[in-house]
Amino acid sequence: MATESVAVPGAPGAPVRAQLPVIDKGLKKNAIGFLSNVVIGVASTAPAYSLAATLGFIVAVKGTGTHAPAVLLISFVPMLLIAAAYRFLNRADPDAGTTFAWTTRALGPGVGWVNGWVIVLADVIVMASLSDIAAIYTFKLFGFTELGESNAAIIVAAVIWIALMTWICYRGIELSARVQQVLLSAEVVILAIFAVVALAKVYGGHPAGSIQPKASWFDPTQLNFGDLVDGVLLGVFIYWGWDTAVTVNEESEDSNEGPGRAAVVSTIMLVVIYLIVTTGAQAFHGIGFLTNEANQEDVLSALGKPVLGGVFYKLLIIAVLTSASASTQTTILPTARTTLSMAKWKAIPGVIGRIHTRYLTPTVSTLGMGAASIAVTVTLLLISNNVLEDSLVALGFPICFYYGFTGIACAVYYRHELLKGVRKFLLLGLAPVAGALMLFGVFGKAADAYGHASEVSSPPIAGITLPLWLGIGGILVGIVLMLISRPLFREFFSRKTETAPPGLLEQPVEHAPAHF
Numbered sequence: 001m002a003t004e005s006v007a008v009p010g011a012p013g014a015p016v017r018a019q020l021p022v023i024d025k026g027l028k029k030n031a032i033g034f035l036s037n038v039v040i041g042v043a044s045t046a047p048a049y050s051l052a053a054t055l056g057f058i059v060a061v062k063g064t065g066t067h068a069p070a071v072l073l074i075s076f077v078p079m080l081l082i083a084a085a086y087r088f089l090n091r092a093d094p095d096a097g098t099t100f101a102w103t104t105r106a107l108g109p110g111v112g113w114v115n116g117w118v119i120v121l122a123d124v125i126v127m128a129s130l131s132d133i134a135a136i137y138t139f140k141l142f143g144f145t146e147l148g149e150s151n152a153a154i155i156v157a158a159v160i161w162i163a164l165m166t167w168i169c170y171r172g173i174e175l176s177a178r179v180q181q182v183l184l185s186a187e188v189v190i191l192a193i194f195a196v197v198a199l200a201k202v203y204g205g206h207p208a209g210s211i212q213p214k215a216s217w218f219d220p221t222q223l224n225f226g227d228l229v230d231g232v233l234l235g236v237f238i239y240w241g242w243d244t245a246v247t248v249n250e251e252s253e254d255s256n257e258g259p260g261r262a263a264v265v266s267t268i269m270l271v272v273i274y275l276i277v278t279t280g281a282q283a284f285h286g287i288g289f290l291t292n293e294a295n296q297e298d299v300l301s302a303l304g305k306p307v308l309g310g311v312f313y314k315l316l317i318i319a320v321l322t323s324a325s326a327s328t329q330t331t332i333l334p335t336a337r338t339t340l341s342m343a344k345w346k347a348i349p350g351v352i353g354r355i356h357t358r359y360l361t362p363t364v365s366t367l368g369m370g371a372a373s374i375a376v377t378v379t380l381l382l383i384s385n386n387v388l389e390d391s392l393v394a395l396g397f398p399i400c401f402y403y404g405f406t407g408i409a410c411a412v413y414y415r416h417e418l419l420k421g422v423r424k425f426l427l428l429g430l431a432p433v434a435g436a437l438m439l440f441g442v443f444g445k446a447a448d449a450y451g452h453a454s455e456v457s458s459p460p461i462a463g464i465t466l467p468l469w470l471g472i473g474g475i476l477v478g479i480v481l482m483l484i485s486r487p488l489f490r491e492f493f494s495r496k497t498e499t500a501p502p503g504l505l506e507q508p509v510e511h512a513p514a515h516f
Contacts (some may be wrong), residue, residue, distance in 0.1 A: 023344045025096060027337075027362075028173060031251045034258045036177040041245030041266030043184040044334075046327035047273050048191055048319040049133055050238040052300040053392075056280060058234050060291040063227030066211070066282060069275050070220040075226060075235025076271040078442075079242070083143075083267045083402045085410035087247050087260030088428055092504055093257040093412070097341025098246050098334075099406045102347070107405070107500045115402045116342045117478035118367075122240075122398035123335040125391050127373035128380040128439035130328045131158035137321035140301075141314060157382050159374050165329040166370030168438025169336065172359040173251045176329060182281060183326035190319035191277050194300070198280035198307045207306065209286040215280050229357030233396060233446050236439070237273065241327065241400045242266040247334035275282035280307075330374070336365035347485070347492040374462055390458045390466040393450055397471030402444040414500045425503075447472060 059068045086098070095101035104112025129164040135157030138146035147153040174216055202210045216222055223231070237515060245266050246406045249259040281303055282290055289295060295302035300320060304313030340362040343353030354363045380391060392399070410432040449455055450467040458466045464473075 004306040012243065023095070023341075024172065025250060025340055025344045025353065026360060027096065027250045027340075028360035029251065030129060030252060030253045031173045032177045032248065032359075033253050034262060036181070037245045037248065037252055037259050037262030038265050038269070039180050039184050039425075040177065040248060040333070041262050042269050042273075043180045044188075044244035044325075044330035045242030045266075045270055046241065046323040047270065047277075048187050048300065048316075048323035049130070049327065050323075051191075051274065051277055051281075052298050052320050053129075053133070054234050054238050055281060056297065056299045057291045058231050058238075059282060059287050061227060061231045061234070063223050064231050065287050066214075066217050067222050067229075068282060068287075069218045069278050070223060071228065071231035072218050072238070072271065072274045072278060073218060075232045075239060076267065078236075078403075078435040078438040079239045079266070079267045079270075081431045082407050082439070083242065083263045084427060085407045085432035085435065086243060086263045088432075088505070089406070089410050089413065090246050090263075091256050092258040092500055093261065094249040094252075094433075095341055096247055096250045096337035097345065098243060098249075098338070099402050099409070100338055100341055100347075101345070101412065103405050103409045104347075104495065108408040108497050109347070109493045109495045110486075111405065113342070113347055113485065114475070114478045115405050115480045116338055116347065118340045118398045118402045118475055120335050121474045121478065122395055122402070123331045123369070123374050125395055125398075125474075127162065127328065127331055128158075128377040129392055130324045130331065131161045131373070131377050132381060133324040134158065134161040134321060134328060139319055139323065141317050141321060143477055151216055151381060155378055158377050158381065161328055162370055162373050162377065165325065165384060166332055166366060166373075169332045170356070170359065170361055170363070172361055172364045173248060173508070178334060179329065179383040180326055183322040187319050187322045188273065188411070190315045194303075194316060194319075195276045195280035198284045198303070201307065202280075202283045202457060207284055209289060211283055211286050213283050213336060217279065218275070229442070229445050230444055230449065231450065236396055236399055236442055237392065239270055240395070241330065242270065243403075244330045245333045247337045250337075256418055274279055332366060332369050332482060334367045336362045339365045340370070345492055347489055390456050391470055393456065394467040394474075395468035396446050397443060397467075398475060400439040400446070401475060404436040404439040404443070407432035407434075407439070413498070416499055416502070417505070452487050 015424040058064060058071055061071070064071055073448045089102045090098070093101060093105065100116030102110050103115045111155050132154060136148055136152045138161075139145070139153070147157075168179055171259055171321065191499075201207055202212060222227060242263055246259040252259050270453065281299060284303060284307055289302070290299050300316045304316040307313075308315060326455070339348065339352050342348045343350055343365070352364050352368065355361065356363045411429045414428040447468065450465055453460050453465055456465045456467055460466075461469060
């Protein structure tokens with residue numbers, strides 16, 4: 001196992017880049033800068049797609065109504081707390097495996113292996129929905145109505161999108177970053193135009209059913225606790241993905257600090273985007289329009305013509321298309337790097353850790369993620385759209401699981417530092433644990449809510465709903481696979497837990513020149 005040499009923090013002449021032995025995975029060093037980290041983090045959440053697919057359902061949650069912005073604010077809190085955990089763990093160990101590597105160090109190899117599996121599980125499940133939306137919106141953009149209603153055509157287009165984004169990821173991190181900058185720029189500009197025009201018409205033209213924004217929309221105390229939690233179940237999905245900014249840490253300049261800061265910045269940018277667009281969307285025609293069954297599954301398309309009019313409504317189609325396609329790409333990136341890290345840590349077969357000699361990208365990991373995504377996508381699309389909808393619900397379980405364990409890992413890894421100052425106690429201990437407990441609470445609430453057949457679209461299988469089969473069942477499969485792997489990968493599973501070296505956070509980090 002090749003490692004980079006490092007000195008003990010604080011030792012004379014100690015290098016200031018790495019703080020722990022880092023396994024050299026062969027990825028391209030210093031390939032992207034801070035701006036690219038932020039772009040990748042924001043693009044991974046697919047803001048336009050997430051709003052289009054989720055906002056109507058958040059508004060429809062009992063007791064929510066016009067308080068959807070408040071739900072999004074509360075959903076943002078655990079994301080910010082866990083983003084802080086990512087920053088401090090990345091400060092110690094800028095490993096592309098992120099949660100897998102960190103939970104292995106802090107909580108042991110068994111917990112680390114399962115968390116690596118859960119990241120892959122979540123990413124493969126969501127690929128079906130992202131590629132499906134990318135296919136449908138491609139047909140919408142060009143007016144191919146009949147193809148957009150053909151399941152066979154959608155499957156073919158979805159497979160093409162996955163193959164294209166897999167190829168981009170395979171060709172190199174710089175190309176991936178440049179593509180993301182173009183796609184995200186178009187998406188954010190279009191969403192901003194939509195929100196500004198919608199609010200201008202609300203105040204100037206008073207469209208039918210319009211309501212002027214009020215401060216109470218953003219006040220979570222206006223909702224009872226149960227209704228708020230139900231809304232947060234959806235809010236967790238709408239924010240998920242910012243952690244991709246950290247999974248490219250080994251290919252980033254200022255790898256110890258830049259990606260972690262980018263994760264925090266990404267979550268803040270997301271909450272601003274979501275609050276502005278949500279306010280404009282529900283103000284324009286009121287909440288009844290958003291909860292109408294015909295509009296609920298794609299509120300941005302439904303609002304496109306009345307808000308932008310003429311041919312300009314296609315801007316929103318472009319926004320959702322670029323959002324879904326960008327997120328398809330940035331879902332392949334973290335999964336390939338998680339499995340690459342697992343292979344280099346000798347937790348899974350070494351062949352998965354192969355790197356392209358020219359592009360310096362994971363080969364087997366990237367192509368394997370593309371192939372697995374195509375297999376799952378085709379299967380789910382062939383079964384039914386109801387299955388696809390329920391697969392999105394199932395995503396909340398692995399998301400809460402690995403984000404939550406990242407928060408716990410931060411507090412455990414830095415446990416000897418927690419009583420060395422109020423700031424350390426709050427940032428390294430209380431905040432990450434609070435974020436983790438919130439997410440574990442959401443996990444439990446979701447298991448209770450979606451365990452009832454009346455709450456999901458697909459019929460139960462053996463008395464258990466599909467979200468529980470895919471979400472919780474998928475996690476349990478990971479635990480079984482981890483137990484099977486123990487005798488096969490003894491070196492990895494014999495690892496001992498670690499704690500942060502004394503003075504690690506006080507050690508200065510050398511900042512590289514800005515590179516975008």
